[in-house]
Amino acid sequence: MTHQLRAEYGPAGRSGGAKQWHVVRSANLVAALCGRDIEPDAETKPAEEWGTGLRACQQCGSLYMHEVPHMPGDPHR
Numbered sequence: 001m002t003h004q005l006r007a008e009y010g011p012a013g014r015s016g017g018a019k020q021w022h023v024v025r026s027a028n029l030v031a032a033l034c035g036r037d038i039e040p041d042a043e044t045k046p047a048e049e050w051g052t053g054l055r056a057c058q059q060c061g062s063l064y065m066h067e068v069p070h071m072p073g074d075p076h077r
């Protein structure tokens with residue numbers, strides 16, 4: 001797995017749930033693709049959950065698509 005999803009929390013902190021989800025590279029779990037710093041202990045999800053209804057960071061999304069042209073389950077792979 002080359003990428004993972006990590007939560008950004010809102011003003012209420014983690015008790016308020018994830019404000020949105022960013023994509024990070026597995027090699028650097030505290031830096032989102034969009035440049036945002038991610039808390040080291042923020043919740044992590046597998047990248048396969050991108051696009052399954054999570055509130056996702058738009059900028060990370062477009063960068064992620066660029067880095068990983070073929071999504072898991074893409075029938076055209």
Ligand SMILES: [Zn+2]
Binds near residue numbers: 021023033034059060
């Ligand atoms: Zn982002």
